[in-house]
Amino acid sequence: MTTATALDTHRAAVLAGLSRGWIETRQSFTETAKVIVEAFFSLIYIAVLLMLRRKTMPGTDFSLAATVLPGLLCMSIIFGGIVGPSVSITAEREDGTLLRAKATPNGMLGYLVGKIVMVALSTLLKFVVILVAGIMLVNDVIVDARACLLLTLIFVVGMVATVPIGVALGSVMKSSLQAGLVPLTCGLLVIASGLFFPITVLPTWLQSFVQAFPVYWVGLGARSAMLPAQMVAAEIGGSWRMVEMFAVLGVWAAIGLVLAPVLLRRMARRQSGSAVAEVRARIRSKGY
Amino acid sequence: MSSETPAIALDVRGLRMRYGARDVLTGVTFTMKRGEVLALLGPNGAGKTTTIEILEGFLMRSAGNVSVLGIDPAQGNEAWRARIGVVLQSWRDHRFWRVRELLTYLARFYAPFATAEVARPWDVDELIDVVGLSKSANAKIMTLSSGERRRLDVAIGIVGRPEMVFFDEPTAGFDPHARRDFQDLIHRLSDFDNTTILMTTHDLDEAEKIADRILVLDEGRIVADGSADQLASEFTTAAEVRWTSSGRRHVHAARGGDATSFVRDLLIQNDDVTDLEVRRASLEETYMTIVQRAESAQSRGGIPNGAAAKISDVRA
Numbered sequence: 001m002t003t004a005t006a007l008d009t010h011r012a013a014v015l016a017g018l019s020r021g022w023i024e025t026r027q028s029f030t031e032t033a034k035v036i037v038e039a040f041f042s043l044i045y046i047a048v049l050l051m052l053r054r055k056t057m058p059g060t061d062f063s064l065a066a067t068v069l070p071g072l073l074c075m076s077i078i079f080g081g082i083v084g085p086s087v088s089i090t091a092e093r094e095d096g097t098l099l100r101a102k103a104t105p106n107g108m109l110g111y112l113v114g115k116i117v118m119v120a121l122s123t124l125l126k127f128v129v130i131l132v133a134g135i136m137l138v139n140d141v142i143v144d145a146r147a148c149l150l151l152t153l154i155f156v157v158g159m160v161a162t163v164p165i166g167v168a169l170g171s172v173m174k175s176s177l178q179a180g181l182v183p184l185t186c187g188l189l190v191i192a193s194g195l196f197f198p199i200t201v202l203p204t205w206l207q208s209f210v211q212a213f214p215v216y217w218v219g220l221g222a223r224s225a226m227l228p229a230q231m232v233a234a235e236i237g238g239s240w241r242m243v244e245m246f247a248v249l250g251v252w253a254a255i256g257l258v259l260a261p262v263l264l265r266r267m268a269r270r271q272s273g274s275a276v277a278e279v280r281a282r283i284r285s286k287g288y
Numbered sequence: 289m290s291s292e293t294p295a296i297a298l299d300v301r302g303l304r305m306r307y308g309a310r311d312v313l314t315g316v317t318f319t320m321k322r323g324e325v326l327a328l329l330g331p332n333g334a335g336k337t338t339t340i341e342i343l344e345g346f347l348m349r350s351a352g353n354v355s356v357l358g359i360d361p362a363q364g365n366e367a368w369r370a371r372i373g374v375v376l377q378s379w380r381d382h383r384f385w386r387v388r389e390l391l392t393y394l395a396r397f398y399a400p401f402a403t404a405e406v407a408r409p410w411d412v413d414e415l416i417d418v419v420g421l422s423k424s425a426n427a428k429i430m431t432l433s434s435g436e437r438r439r440l441d442v443a444i445g446i447v448g449r450p451e452m453v454f455f456d457e458p459t460a461g462f463d464p465h466a467r468r469d470f471q472d473l474i475h476r477l478s479d480f481d482n483t484t485i486l487m488t489t490h491d492l493d494e495a496e497k498i499a500d501r502i503l504v505l506d507e508g509r510i511v512a513d514g515s516a517d518q519l520a521s522e523f524t525t526a527a528e529v530r531w532t533s534s535g536r537r538h539v540h541a542a543r544g545g546d547a548t549s550f551v552r553d554l555l556i557q558n559d560d561v562t563d564l565e566v567r568r569a570s571l572e573e574t575y576m577t578i579v580q581r582a583e584s585a586q587s588r589g590g591i592p593n594g595a596a597a598k599i600s601d602v603r604a
Contacts, residue, residue, distance in 0.1 A: 023385065103369075271346065
């Protein structure tokens with residue numbers, strides 16, 4: 001009798017997960033309901049760039065849109081990496097998708113791989129759409145080899161720092177309603193992290209607070225890649241602080257990579273047919 | 289793992305489950321042979337779903353010994369999981385997926401668990417045909433009717449060619465035609481593939497048609513265990529005899545459920561008997577008797593274990 005090795009079975013699950021990620025990414029471009037949601041934010045971002053196109057920073061002739069573009073790129077990473085997985089994992093726990101994964105050998109591994117692929121691909125697409133639109137619409141941003149390399153690096157590091165956190169949050173949230181707190185919190189952090197105005201105008205305590213989170217650092221990284229050198233004057237300490245940026249994002253990546261599997265496994269352990277049936281009854285009676 | 293397959297697929301001894309201060313299962317004991325089809329019957333809240341979820345490895349029990357295909361579900365690894373099929377009730381999951389797409393995806397996980405005895409997984413197109421979804425193979429799951437969706441649930445449950453399948457209320461939402469197809473599928477699985485099948489149901493008629501054996505669960509314990517016929521003969525207090533004699537219609541309830549001797553005497557003593565009718569209790573009446581008897585015994589403080597044991601003896 002042949003016995004499957006763990007390597008064979010894990011490989012099958014990872015390959016299945018890759019196909020799952022691809023199928024779900026494809027769905028987000030072919031399903032009208034999904035396309036509308038996906039396109040909504042990209043269109044808003046592009047509209048913002050269009051409106052600020054002719055404006056300049058007060059007291060300078062530097063394009064205001066150029067300072068906003070890195071902020072929008074940062075938002076696409078944060079919303080894609082944290083909000084995307086947390087909201088969808090909570091929803092898929094409630095609709096029974098996770099229970100199906102649990103009933104399948106190594107199904108949770110396949111599910112997780114699929115989720116990462118889907119999140120990475122769809123975030124990358126939005127990132128590229130905003131970047132291309134920005135380059136076409138906005139003057140004063142730098143697009144050279146250094147900028148491309150840095151942006152690639154920041155995208156990759158940004159995803160590694162945020163997706164595990166998103167998975168962990170999605171595993172902890174008790175219901176879809178609670179998971180709604182995640183985009184809200186991210187939105188507040190985005191506002192307070194100086195993506196759209198110089199952070200140095202904020203009170204020092206708030207500056208220190210937001211520097212604990214990935215949003216500020218991904219934003220700083222995007223600005224360091226795309227803005228001319230003299231713009232560094234508007235940053236804390238008058239520096240792009242690359243070392244600190246990679247260090248903080250690295251710490252978040254480490255925290256997320258340790259927590260996500262533990263929390264996901266703990267959450268999956270509690271899934272059963274009756275747990276899903278309870279949610280179904282709740283949603284049928286209360287509507288959420 | 290050896291190539292000889294053990295005769296016992298499932299062994300449950302003294303299974304208890306307690307949520308806080310509430311006992312849901314109070315010592316459930318039964319075994320299943322390989323290839324057997326067993327229906328777990330009982331009123332709402334009897335503990336059917338709790339039992340099946342413990343056996344599926346989705347719920348941790350409070351006490352007792354459980355072995356499914358030789359392995360404790362609480363410690364079941366992925367190789368064990370590959371030998372188990374769980375039929376879940378779909379709701380909104382994978383609604384943008386297409387039928388063949390989802391089955392193909394799920395089938396991939398089982399391929400490395402194929403053995404010399406069991407070719408895994410099912411060929412997806414063959415499976416779609418077997419469950420009667422050929423016309424909807426390329427349909428989005430959200431567009432399926434509730435009956436089609438249940439067929440898909442069954443297909444997902446067996447795509448890995450499980451040796452043991454659990455169905456919780458499998459035919460809820462089935463029309464009579466789908467119900468017949470489902471019964472045929474169950475027979476196919478148990479007869480040709482020697483699959484062991486445990487299902488919970490409310491539907492007595494279905495239990496009678498599909499199951500080799502019926503287990504009645506009430507208030508967390510087994511109150512009857514046997515084939516439909518065994519249950520009927522053991523638990524029915526009376527068989528009804530009707531006849532016409534001297535122009536009058538008569539009705540007699542024969543105690544003990546066996547009317548043979550009564551009818552023999554009746555015919556010997558009266559030679560004008562016509563329109564003789566002997567009606568044994570239907571399974572439904574038997575079931576009601578079992579549950580009522582169990583509940584009245586419970587309220588008197590006695591546990592009618594004797595009743596369950598009696599049937600087991602008959603079977604043995």
